[in-house]
Amino acid sequence: MQAQNPFKSGYVSIIGEPNVGKSTLLNALMGEKLAIVTPKPQTTRNRITGILTTDSHQIIFLDTPGVLTPKYRLQEQMVKAAYTAITDADLVLYMIDVSRLNSGIEGRILDELKKAAQQVILVINKIDLIPNPALLPIIASYQEKFPFLEIIPISATKSDGVLQLRKSIVKHLPEGPPYFPPDQLSDLPERFFVSETIREKVFLRTSQEIPYASSVVVEEFKERPNGKIYISAMLYVERQSQKGILVGKGGRTIKRIGQLARTEIEQFLETTVFLDLRVSVKADWRRDERKLKDMGYF
Numbered sequence: 001m002q003a004q005n006p007f008k009s010g011y012v013s014i015i016g017e018p019n020v021g022k023s024t025l026l027n028a029l030m031g032e033k034l035a036i037v038t039p040k041p042q043t044t045r046n047r048i049t050g051i052l053t054t055d056s057h058q059i060i061f062l063d064t065p066g067v068l069t070p071k072y073r074l075q076e077q078m079v080k081a082a083y084t085a086i087t088d089a090d091l092v093l094y095m096i097d098v099s100r101l102n103s104g105i106e107g108r109i110l111d112e113l114k115k116a117a118q119q120v121i122l123v124i125n126k127i128d129l130i131p132n133p134a135l136l137p138i139i140a141s142y143q144e145k146f147p148f149l150e151i152i153p154i155s156a157t158k159s160d161g162v163l164q165l166r167k168s169i170v171k172h173l174p175e176g177p178p179y180f181p182p183d184q185l186s187d188l189p190e191r192f193f194v195s196e197t198i199r200e201k202v203f204l205r206t207s208q209e210i211p212y213a214s215s216v217v218v219e220e221f222k223e224r225p226n227g228k229i230y231i232s233a234m235l236y237v238e239r240q241s242q243k244g245i246l247v248g249k250g251g252r253t254i255k256r257i258g259q260l261a262r263t264e265i266e267q268f269l270e271t272t273v274f275l276d277l278r279v280s281v282k283a284d285w286r287r288d289e290r291k292l293k294d295m296g297y298f
Contacts, residue, residue, distance in 0.1 A: 005056060006175040007056060007057065007058075007175065007176070007177060007178070008056065008057040008058075008170060008173040008174065008175055008176065009057060009058040009059075009060075009173065009174070009176045009177060009178050009179060010059065010060070010089075010090035010091060010173040010174050010176065011060045011062060011088060011089045011090050011091075012059055012060065012061050012062065012089055012090065012091045012092070012093060012169055012173075013061075013062040013064060013085040013086055013088065013089035013091075013092050013093065014026060014061060014062065014063050014064060014093045014095060014123075015064055015067065015082055015085065015086060015092055015093065015094050015095065015109060015113075016066060016067065016094060016095035016096060016097075016109070017066050017067055017068065017096075017097070017100075017103060017105050017106070017109075018041035018042045018043075018065075018066025018067075018068055019039075019040075019041035019042075019043075019066065019097070020066070020095045020096060020097040020100075020125055020126075021095060021097065021125040021126065021156040021157070022035075022044065022063050022064065022066070022095055023035035023036065023037045023043065023044055023048070023063055024037050024156040024157055025063075025093075025095065025123070025125070025154070025156040025162070026048065026050050026061055026063040028156050028159050028162045029050070029052065029059075029061060029162060029165070029166060030050045030052055030061070030185070032050075032185060034048060034050045034063075034185065034186060034193075035048045035050075035063050035196075036196045036197065036199065036200035036203075037200070038200060038203040038204055038211075040203050040211060041066060042065070042066055042068070042075075042078075042212065043200070043203055044063060044064070044065045044066065044078075045065055045074070045078055045297070046065070046081065046192075046196075046297075047062055047063065047064055047065075047081050047084075047085055048062070048063040048064075048186075048188070049061070049062060049063075049186050049187050049188055050063065050185065050186060051179075051180050051184050051185055051186060051187070053178060053180070053182045053183075053184075056170075057170050057173060058178040058179060058180065058182075059166075059169060059170070059173065060179060060180070062085045062088065062089060064081060064082040064085045065078035065079070065081055065082050066078075066082070067079055067082050067083075067105055067108070067109055068105060069104075069105070072286045072287045073286060073287050073288065073289055073292060074285075074286040074287075074292060074297060075286075077292065077297055077298065083112050086112055086113060086116045086118055087116050087118075089118065090119070090173065090174055091118075091119050091120075091121065091169060091172050091173065092113065092116075092118045092119065092120045092121070093120075093121050093123050093165075093169075094109065094110075094113065094120050094121070094122050094123065094146075094148075095123040095125055096122070096123070096124055096125065096142075097125055097126050098124050098125065098126050098127055098129060098130055098135070098138060098153075099126055099129045099130065101138065110145060110146050113146065114146070119149055119172060120146065120148050120149060121148060121149050121150050121151075121152060121165070121168060121169070121172070122142055122146070122148040122150070122151045122152070123152055123154060123165060124138065124139070124142075124151065124152070124153040124154065125154055125155065125156050126155060126156075126157075127153045127154065127155050127160070127161070128155040128157075128158055128160065135153055139151050139153070149168075149172060150168050152164060152165050152168060190221070190268075190269065191218045191221050193268060194218050194221065194231060194233070194265055194268075195216040195217065195218045195233065196216075197261050197264050197265055197268070198216045198233055198235070198257065198261045198277070199214065199215070199216045200261075201257045201260045201261045202214045202216070202235065202246070202257055204260075205253060205256060205257050205260070206245065206246060206253070209242070210237070210242055210245055210246055212286075213237050213238045213239070213242050213286070214235055214236065214237050214242075214246065215235070215236045215282075215285065215295055216233055216234070216235055216236075217233065217234045217236065217295055217296070218231060218232070218233045219232045219233060219234055220232035224274075227271065227272070228271070228272045228273065228274055229269060229271055229272070229273045229274070230273075230274050230276070231265070231273060231274070231275050231276065232276045232278075233275070233276070233277055233278075234278050234279075234280055235254070235277060235278065235279045235280070236279075236280055236281070236282040236285060236295065237279065237280075237281055237282075238281065238282065238283055238284055238285060238286065239281065239283070240281055242281075243279050243280070243281055246279050247279055254277055254279060257277065258275050258277045261275060261277075262275040282295075
């Protein structure tokens with residue numbers, strides 16, 4: 001009788017600068033949309049957990065905010081969340097964008113990885129944007145910067161190389177029992193994913209400072225007798241002028257955001273949803289620690 005391989009389980013943090021494709025990679029690895037994705041940098045503000053379970057292993061992925069030079073209190077908290085995820089993990093995926101290399105932030109991230117003495121796989125993303133011969137010198141240069149376990153080129157949007165990456169992750173996971181039930185995809189509540197879906201539509205439907213000055217708080221989430229889910233959410237901005245832009249002429253912008261969000265939330269919850277969105281001003285909330293705590297960022 002053939003001996004069964006031991007079960008493996010562990011936490012895997014995805015670290016990198018803004019807009020390198022961390023959330024796209026999480027969704028590709030999971031085969032599910034858990035993290036919101038937009039073309040704008042700094043879309044992710046919180047640590048997102050994705051739980052992938054098979055008969056042989058369980059991987060708990062931690063998608064993190066992009067590491068940057070913080071300009072206000074919210075960004076300081078985002079960077080702290082990313083660095084904390086390095087020490088919380090059994091394995092780190094350090095992700096870079098092949099079209100934007102050698103930034104000033106990179107040295108800081110590598111220093112944090114060295115300080116934590118972590119096992120690290122380098123994930124080179126967006127390889128579809130460069131010719132193949134250009135990849136080898138990039139790999140060689142990064143081999144000199146840090147003792148990576150492996151260097152794996154991928155295109156997260158095309159899922160190219162993602163299966164190989166997943167196999168490499170499993171190879172380096174420690175042996176151990178599962179941390180979560182096999183059918184659980186995340187340890188975050190439904191309210192979180194609802195608020196993130198609404199915020200994603202704000203990012204996609206507005207521009208300039210509005211997406212970054214906006215935050216979503218789900219105030220009510222309950223099932224009505226007719227089976228519909230009633231969700232009431234407040235969208236906070238920092239200035240009255242931003243509120244006018246987010247609402248839009250005749251309420252068109254906020255109405256469209258609501259329509260797009262409701263469609264996706266209904267797919268996620270697999271039921272009919274009544275979504276009530278309102279907009280309010282919370283002056284300079286990104287810079288105010290008390291307000292950030294009230295809005296759930298701490």
